[in-house]
Amino acid sequence: MKSTIKDVAKMANVSISTVSRVMNNPDIVTRDKRDKILEAIERLNYTPNALARGLIHKRTQTLGVLIPDISNLFYAELIKGMEDAAHESGNNLIICNTDNNQDRRQSSLKVLSEKQIDGIIFTSEPIFPDSYEVFKQLGVPIVLAATHSLEYNIPSVKVNDEQAAFDAAEYLIHKGHHRIGMISGSMLDPISGLPRIQGFLRALRTHGIDLDPERCIEYGNYHFNDGYEAVRRLHKKFPEMTALFATSDERALGCISYFHEHKIKVPDEISVIGFDNTRIAGMCFPKLTTVAQPLYEMGELAVRKLDRLINGESLEELRTYMAHWIVERETVRDLTQ
Numbered sequence: 001m002k003s004t005i006k007d008v009a010k011m012a013n014v015s016i017s018t019v020s021r022v023m024n025n026p027d028i029v030t031r032d033k034r035d036k037i038l039e040a041i042e043r044l045n046y047t048p049n050a051l052a053r054g055l056i057h058k059r060t061q062t063l064g065v066l067i068p069d070i071s072n073l074f075y076a077e078l079i080k081g082m083e084d085a086a087h088e089s090g091n092n093l094i095i096c097n098t099d100n101n102q103d104r105r106q107s108s109l110k111v112l113s114e115k116q117i118d119g120i121i122f123t124s125e126p127i128f129p130d131s132y133e134v135f136k137q138l139g140v141p142i143v144l145a146a147t148h149s150l151e152y153n154i155p156s157v158k159v160n161d162e163q164a165a166f167d168a169a170e171y172l173i174h175k176g177h178h179r180i181g182m183i184s185g186s187m188l189d190p191i192s193g194l195p196r197i198q199g200f201l202r203a204l205r206t207h208g209i210d211l212d213p214e215r216c217i218e219y220g221n222y223h224f225n226d227g228y229e230a231v232r233r234l235h236k237k238f239p240e241m242t243a244l245f246a247t248s249d250e251r252a253l254g255c256i257s258y259f260h261e262h263k264i265k266v267p268d269e270i271s272v273i274g275f276d277n278t279r280i281a282g283m284c285f286p287k288l289t290t291v292a293q294p295l296y297e298m299g300e301l302a303v304r305k306l307d308r309l310i311n312g313e314s315l316e317e318l319r320t321y322m323a324h325w326i327v328e329r330e331t332v333r334d335l336t337q
Helices: 005-012 016-024 031-044 050-057 074-088 102-114 129-138 161-174 194-206 224-237 249-261 295-310
Strands: 062-067 092-097 119-123 142-145 156-159 180-184 217-219 243-246 271-276 289-292 319-322 325-327
Touching: 005 016, 005 031, 016 031, 062 074, 062 102, 074 092, 074 119, 074 295, 092 102, 102 129, 119 129, 119 295, 142 295, 156 161, 156 295, 161 180, 161 194, 161 243, 161 271, 161 289, 161 325, 180 194, 180 224, 180 249, 217 224, 224 243, 224 249, 243 249, 249 271, 295 319
Parallel strands: 062 092, 062 119, 119 142, 142 156, 156 319, 180 217, 180 243, 243 271, 271 289
Antiparallel strands: 289 325
């Protein structure tokens, strides 16, 4: 059975309050008593309860992370950065998968509140008024990762999705492609759907390419099967396209699978560029050219921002936009050569 603070006090022949003082403010306890208590703690392998310590320090050293879809490959590297930064700052993470569901999200927030977490990292989804009200009621610091809010002054860390999509489309244009299709998230998604569509269309306008968005853009969710089905629809209405911008790597792999099954060679007959630079981008065949987000660093910075807020420290900037870049691999053909 797990040892308690009472067991430590009994073995050291001191009061429970003296044991508590040794754990939380050891310098005020005489050396002989302190040594007896530390010896008892070691012999009993006593580990203080995190919530009990939290009552003393007003901290549980626990951070909550809300993920909308933990099966998405995007989150593996993001969470790794969070976990490493949390470990470095003496914190632990509780990860909640909300499944893009409002009831699950509210339930997760309730659980995190009951666990007396010190702060929350909220990822990817937009902040609606009902969520903001719940955040205010929780009364703990909040940082947004891979999302942001222009309506509310909540610290955030993300890339500039509009500019990243512009750069992806311009990259294809510079490679000589003018008939470019796009597989995108919903226009109703203000975080990564609409901004990436806007960036794509801006690149076309900037370079004088006249394409009908109804014909060159198809919509779907972010998984492999969604990409496969979306490109099937897109290829049917826009068969002359020479390049495709898929706004997630997993989507892009779904597209490449469709082309392979239909004997359309990538990149000889059609070029493909993805988005995110998840690990799978370098594992597929051919290896995927993609827009890279610094996912690990994004998770790391989100936790560091949150830890500063918890400790009452000020932030240098409210909304941090991290650099993106294009990783060239094997799925884009240069038509200018």
